[in-house]
Amino acid sequence: xxxxxxxxxxxxxxxxxxxxxxxxxxxxxxxxxxxxxxxxxxxxxxxxxxxxxxxxxxxxxxxxxxxxxxxxxxxxxxxxxxxxxxxxxxxxxxxxxxxxxxxxxxx
Amino acid sequence: xxxxxxxxxxxxxxxxxxxxxxxxxxxxxxxxxxxxxxxxxxxxxxxxxxxxxxxxxxxxxxxxxxxxxxxxxxxxxxxxxxxxxxxxxxxxxxxxxxxxxxxxxxxxxxxxxxxxx
Numbered sequence: 446x447x448x449x450x451x452x453x454x455x456x457x458x459x460x461x462x463x464x465x466x467x468x469x470x471x472x473x474x475x476x477x478x479x480x481x482x483x484x485x486x487x488x489x490x491x492x493x494x495x496x497x498x499x500x501x502x503x504x505x506x507x508x509x510x511x512x513x514x515x516x517x518x519x520x521x522x523x524x525x526x527x528x529x530x531x532x533x534x535x536x537x538x539x540x541x542x543x544x545x546x547x548x549x550x551x552x
Numbered sequence: 553x554x555x556x557x558x559x560x561x562x563x564x565x566x567x568x569x570x571x572x573x574x575x576x577x578x579x580x581x582x583x584x585x586x587x588x589x590x591x592x593x594x595x596x597x598x599x600x601x602x603x604x605x606x607x608x609x610x611x612x613x614x615x616x617x618x619x620x621x622x623x624x625x626x627x628x629x630x631x632x633x634x635x636x637x638x639x640x641x642x643x644x645x646x647x648x649x650x651x652x653x654x655x656x657x658x659x660x661x662x663x664x665x666x667x668x669x
Binding site for chain 2: 484544
């Protein structure tokens with residue numbers, strides 16, 4: 446089973462700042478099978494990025510994904526107050542696994 | 553409007569059973585694989601089970617294998633999760649979600665399952 450490790454655990458930034466979230470895999474992940482989700486308090490998760498870098502429908506372009514192999518990144522170029530959430534990465538190699546999440550706090 | 557509505561959660565004693573359902577509207581249900589994902593209180597996401605189109609391939613997390621059964625009724629646009637021999641550690645919000653492009657692109661609102669004596 447591929448284990449995904451997300452860092453940092455918590456990110457505290459001010460509106461307008463850039464957020465960089467990391468997802469590291471224990472084995473190589475096919476880029477087409479790496480996704481990112483946003484979960485706001487009290488809500489179901491929402492797909493942000495699939496295929497490592499493709500934005501899902503309706504996702505603002507301040508969200509972008511990059512990376513390959515074992516290291517992937519979610520970048521929020523200019524934080525908005527509504528971006529307060531926990532962000533999860535997920536991979537699929539015949540089995541689905543999620544990372545532990547990064548909590549983004551807005552100062 | 554694309555919508556997944558999960559139901560069937562509740563409070564059950566250890567060893568008991570529950571059947572979750574997920575009603576789907578707004579897309580051609582039979583054309584998509586579907587999954588269940590759960591989230592224990594204050595914890596992260598855990599994949600539970602998946603079923604492909606036509607129910608030809610079914611998979612379970614090791615933590616639920618042999619106790620949970622996923623099924624689908626394409627005629628009724630519904631997904632189900634039969635949960636038997638429930639344990640305290642099965643306590644979680646259970647989400648149904650649609651599988652597309654190796655990701656879960658549409659999620660239901662979740663249904664809470666509490667296992668406690």
